[in-house]
Amino acid sequence: MLSVSYEVFYAVACHLSFSKAAEVLCISQPAVSKQIKKLESLIEVPLFERQGNAIALTPQGEKMLTYLREAKLIQNRMEADVEIIKSRMTAKAELKIGASTTLSLYVLPRVLSSFRKKWPLVKITLINRNTENVLKALKAHEIDLAVVEDKQESNALHYEFFMNDRIVPVCSARSPFAGREVSMDEFKAAPLAMREIGSGTLSAWSRTMSKWNIKASDLNIKVRLGGTEVLKNFLIEDDSIGFLSPLAIKREVALGLLQEVNIPGLLIERSFNFVTRTGESLTDTTRAFIREAKSVYN
Template sequence: MISMRHVVFMNVAEELSFSKASQLLFISQPAISKHIQLLEEQYQTKLFERKGLHIELTTAGKLLYERLQAVKEIEHKTEFDISVLHDAIQAKGNLKLGASTTVALYILPKVLSTFHSQYQQIDISVLNRNSESVKEALLAKQINLGIIEENSKVNQIQYTPFITDKVIAVCSSKSKLLKKKNYSIQDLPHLPIALREVGSGTLAVLKRALAKHKINFAQLNVKVRLGGTEALKNFLLESDSLGFLPKISIAKELKAGELKEVFIDGLALQRQFFFIERKGETSDLNKGFIKMAKSIYNL
């Protein structure tokens, strides 16, 4: 078990503030300072240094923080593994997930509900960001398991295929774009387009597809960029622009006739979702979640 001194140190290191750590841990600031002082005496080195009104980790402090992160991860894995041996239904642990927007909103809820009903004692947290941000969070050890749409693989990450989804071109049912039944790929630079933000997996799929057809992405007539699937969806409902969205994210709007698919000859957009873990750092908890997710989607 990580000692209270180390818990205090990790909170100060993450917040780079004694006062914020005090608020998070519900102990006085002098007590926080005392814990850090005793820890520095134990290791016979400074763990923090002041830079004006701010504090920063020393080289020793950074090393200690990295090691404690690893210890904390082992602690969580051990808690889960031992509790499963005793009683799988009462298994305890922490599942820190990261998911791209589409996954978090439209794929993950069903899996989380089923997983929680079976493992009610496991604490689950979900970081909802675009694919690039989820990848960064995994490498920074802020999460232990991610689900993203992947376009470029990183050596430090292990990828496990999950599900495949279509990305389609859509517009409002009131849009003038529907006057034409089909468009060619060469028409795209002349159409008003709304896109997701940089780092979005949906955007990456579109870029790759256009590159195959020798269309420069910069040629597109982009009217607006929006952060998140819901923001883009809501904008398209009220605008005369064309947008590209995962089919799974707009199933209700398509069924209700609020959004209509715009057919672009020769443009097929498909993306693969992956589970991502740091190489060599999988766990039975991660494996159990992945297995359940795949079974729910009949994979």
């Protein structure tokens, strides 16, 4: 906190008046003069000069005012942040979040841990469903916030960008497709293991296949599996190619259980988004969670 002398100088410098400063600070004018003299004695330079009945800042006073403006801004931010921290520590609320599988398993745990440390009394519930069912839960007011892949056209929903992601072809390290380039013709004939209808991973994959003018019926889809973990475990044991986010296979790739398949020219991208109900005011805890997520991943 700024000392009394600096606060008095700041008031006098802003108003260029001892009497006005005294009025603003609710102290006597002699007390103002005493504090200015004390400060000038301390720094050993004059801060004001008389110009007839008025006063003006000396060059040293101008410099002092510049520094104090910065100090006041820092002080105000600090005080505001302290109040926010105090409110975080005592805020009691409930936050219900729905997220698609990749986000629930591999992205949000880090955010939830960071958020919980700052808002310890907020009760958090996270449901893990595919994108389609998460959005149904949001529309039905079962959750406060959805975090899903990409956007679906809907006037009832408001989307806010969170982060980018990719979907990559992947196979077992023992698969005949591991460790080599796979042509598009080979890919079309290869056995495929896919996510279930309604998953965000499948939606991103389908959009890219459409750009290549490839229909699901053109491919050798052998199995559809409901969930990222079951798909990963299947691919480890099988010789099929599947499609997953790099976020989901980080550990398996590091352990040498799975490998990305090199299919030249095939790039599948998507975005993760926060979704809320259009026209609905967000609670402080929902806003805080969104801010925390963006902070953690930026």
